[in-house]
Amino acid sequence: MSEFTVVGLRVVREAATCGSFSTAAENLGYTQSAVSRQIALMEQAAGCALFERHPRGVQLTDAGRIVVRHAEMVLGELENARHNIRNLEARPSGRLRVGAFSTAMAALVPQAIAAVAGDQRARISLREGLSPRLLTAVARERLDVAVVTAPDAPPPGVEIEPLLDDPLLVALAPTHPLAGATSATPAMLREERWIAGSEESGSTLLGAWRDPGWEPDIAFVARDWFAKLGLVAAGLGVTVVPGIAVPVLPSTIALLRIDHPSAVRRTVIAHRRDRDTLELRQVFAEALRDHAAVLSARVRQRLR
Template sequence: MGEFTVTGLRVVREAARTGSFTRAAERLGYTQSAVSRQITLMEQAAGHPLFDRQARGVRPTEACRIVLRHADTVLDSLDTAREELRNPQPPSRIRVGAFSTATAALIPRAITIAAQQHPSLQVRLREGLTPGLLSGITRGRIDMAVLSGDVEAPPGVEVSPLLMDSLHMAVHTTHPLAAHTRLSPTALRNERWIVGSEDPRTTLLGMWAHAGWQPHIAYVARDWVAKLGLVAAGLGVTLVPGLAVPALPATVSVILVDDPAAVRLTVLAYRRGESGDAHPFAEALQESAAQLTAELRVRLRN
């Protein structure tokens, strides 16, 4: 069995991304025969075929997906090493994890703010769920994480509040309720809901389970883009946190859910003893949160 090589891993990754050996060769500046040769060597190293050859391109096999997971780690580390070698004074670096809706506006704005105030600070972003992100902190894989909900911090992890986020109903701009700025949960009971799960307790709908009514679920879509696409097509309504409102398309209106339970806490988690809440990026997160909160108030008034 042969050995994996950096060149071979890059070729495999590009072929998987493009679905074509020819396009991979064009993007990498190699000849097609060189790409084919590298793929053959990587398949020998893996001991399995990495691609299903088809009439109109190639498709990664399950073995290829395993190789790709590790290839990303190896190649990203090498790219980081190159960056450090180009600069005799390596820039400071922070590895940040976040839940999906925080990456819609809160995190990007914080990165922009941090870049303006601390040009040498580089941010590495990882999206994930709370258990995985907390594990990443305890294992030293990330430095801090933006999490949703009342988080129970494991040993060695500190948690500090970032903001209390309001929940909103997203509707098409032509929806009969679109003219409202706020509504109680009772006013929403007859709507067709687009949710992430058939079980309301596992979605944001569970935030007011005490309302005494079960939502009529029209569509289940786990991905936020899919949910908003269905809303934008006028096929139902969904709930969005305030953090996601600035990223909504123009065809979607938002209505504040007027209920004490229709909020969720957003927190910052970091390793104990490292003053994570005083880090420059934590300060940028706080500034970003303040900006988004102010803009949300203006949007709801208008």
């Protein structure tokens, strides 16, 4: 008994699309007899007729429609396989050591890693930390690339590429009086109780908004993001969150923008001038920029 073949499925699909064996032969570059032979073999494999023959063309039978439907799936998967194989050859391979601050780990960095390492040719290791420590790790060649907040001056040997200007937002309970607003000035936030990552004013951990001339009222200190958001949702205080964390914030958290020029965290890509990782690093940086654009659009949509 004949078996379904890729060539036969392609011929059946083309004949069904054209409604004609002769037109299908012309489109595929076959002779009409070759097309008729393939159709016959496919009908033999199916055990029934796939086409009704008419003087002015052909029409699918019910069995033919089933075969064409499956042919579309099979041929589509084969085309995907060819595409993936071409990408496999085009994608760089190698090892890349990536660092990022915690909120960049929430959505931005994982999406970029998935885009680069999906074919498993790239071996990527990940390290979370505060930006100053990550910059030091890049300088000491312990990391190849890091997503960090922009430093005043990078360490010697470290190069900086801009990634995005990330807006700082205030997360608050949905019952909070400001929950319906899209933005608030610092003056409107002075009486709030804050949930911070640290009580030290020089800490790089987000949590409390500080302005010259006044210190925030720190109600709770919690380094863990889930703990912060749990306290916010319970109405026990408010906290500062970066825009890139918006995709992973629960819908039970209300957000508003801080209406102040400095309420933006400039996020950059830090790396060394290293030829060994150049190609893979460039692909990863491009993936970061793509997903940063997507996240920025989602922030704007959430704050409407």
